[in-house]
Amino acid sequence: MTTTNSGFALKLIDDPEAGFAERLQRLSKPMPSPKPGHVLIKMLASPVNPSDLVYLRGQYGLPPKDNTFAGFEGCGLVVDANAGLYGKWLKGKRVAVAAQPGIDGVWAQYACTLASYCLPVRDDIDDAQAATLIVNPCTVVCLLDRAKALGAKAVVINAAASQVGKGLIRYAQRLNIKTIATVRSETNLNVVRNLGATHALLTTDQDFSMQLKAAVEATGATVLLDAVAEKETPRVLKQMPQGSTAILYGRLEETHDPLGGHFSVADVIFRDIRIEGFWLARTIKNMPIWRVIQMNRRVQQLFAEGIFHTDIRGQYGFDSFLPALEHYAEHKSDGKVILRPWD
Ligand SMILES: NC(=O)c1ccc[n+]([C@@H]2O[C@H](COP(=O)([O-])OP(=O)(O)OC[C@H]3O[C@@H](n4cnc5c(N)ncnc54)[C@H](OP(=O)(O)O)[C@@H]3O)[C@@H](O)[C@H]2O)c1
Structure with missing residues (x-):
């Protein structure tokens, strides 16, 4: 094994206009060794997600730290463990891995994280798919579980051609929940139609609000799964019935406003509209480990059945990664960009 660990680390820049590639630097650090409760993983593949970009910009739920490796999720081989019986059992296994918040991320040749953040992956899921197994698919499962708990028979999904959106449309069908995909x-209208969304709507249509109202009335949608935020949240909620809930889980609408978000106070007071947030990191942190393992099994089964599948634009070694990351930032619908640190 080498003694150094190469990867992409954050370079803090106080310029809101700076590009993403400018916020990253290639860095070699000494090989980490796992602390108690941790494992060492040889990284095989890792995607770029919107959360990585928001983190690089300093707008995420965690403060960015200079010189720490970026990257929140990936797939790799457990090569060393300091985590009791579970760690021993993980050693030698291929796992989907989430970075531990506040320490180095996974855009590197090796990464250390908590053993409980590693989930063994079935052989029939390849490295690139396995690298995208936690953040988006687990979010889809949690969002639809929550929609069901709220009694939703139908949901409105915005940014519906995202990987989360596609997973929501396919998994909602399985659960007999109708979908209004915006x-x-x-191009994306055809994509979500072909996926089987109950109603597919274009937000730029002049009569979008009327079309949405008709679709909401036809399906009885009472939950909005919102990844866009800003003015989109009140615009959609205006067309939904009294007592509806918006679950905000993303902020794709770019803004330099550190607070962001808009909602109608009158809707909240007089129409009992509710707004709640969802953050997978918090949800998983509060889950007992047996429930995380149970959810992982369910997600992998859904991958095997084709309900979950991540569209991948390409896989890139260190030298070609940054231009690919910049392309993804501008053209997210082209599919995920995967870092392969050994290519
Ligand atoms: N809270 C959590 O724990 C959690 C977990 C997972 C994901 N997420 C969030 O889920 C969202 C989707 O993630 P993903 O990885 O599935 O995304 P993705 O596959 O990278 O796709 C992003 C999609 O959003 C669309 N989009 C971008 N900006 C938009 C805007 N301003 N208005 C409407 N559509 C826009 C893009 O379509 P165009 O072709 O129109 O650009 C693209 O189809 C992100 O906000 C992410 O942060 C949150």
Whole structure:
């Protein structure tokens, strides 16, 4: 094994206009050794997600730290463990891995994280798919579990051609929940139609609000799964019935406003509209480990059945990664960009 560990680390820049590639630097650090409760993973593949970009910009739920490796999730081989019986059992296994908040991320050749943040992966899921197994698919499962708990028979999904959106449309069908999928381009309108969304709507249509109202009335949608935020949240909620709930889980609408978000106070007071947040990191942290393992099994089964599948634009070694990351930031619908640190 080498003695150094190479990867992409954060470079803090006080310029809101700086590009993402400018916020990253190639860095070699000494090989980490796992602290108690941790494992060492040889990283095989790791995606770029919107949360990575928001983190690089300093707008995420965790403060960015200079010189720490970026990257929140990936897939790798457990090569060393300092985590009791579970750690021993993990050693030699291929796992989907989440970075531990506040320490180094996974855009590197090796990463240390908590053993409980590693989930063994079935052989029929390849490295690139396995690398995308935690953040988006687990979010889909949690969001639809919550929608069901709220009694939803139908949901509105915005940015519906995202990987989360596609997973929501496919998994909602399995659960007999109707979907109103909204997108902002004709191309994506066809994508969500072909996936089987009950209603597919274009947010740029002049009569979008009327179309949405008709779809909401036809399906009885009472939950909005909102990854766009800003003015989109009140615009959609205006067309939904009294007592509806918006679950905000993303902020794709770019803004330099550190607070962000808009909602109608009158809707909240007089129409009992509720707004709640969802953050997978918090949800998983509060789950007992047996429930995390149970959810992981369910997610992998859904991958095997084709309900979950991540569209991948390409896989890149260190030298070609940054231009690919910049492309993803501008053209997210082209599919995920995967870092392969050994290519
Ligand atoms: N809270 C959590 O724990 C959690 C967990 C997982 C994911 N998320 C969030 O889920 C969202 C989707 O993630 P993903 O990885 O599935 O995304 P993705 O596959 O990278 O796709 C992003 C999609 O959003 C669309 N989009 C971008 N900006 C938009 C805007 N301003 N208005 C409407 N549509 C827009 C893009 O379509 P165009 O072709 O129109 O650009 C693209 O289809 C992100 O906000 C992410 O942060 C949150």
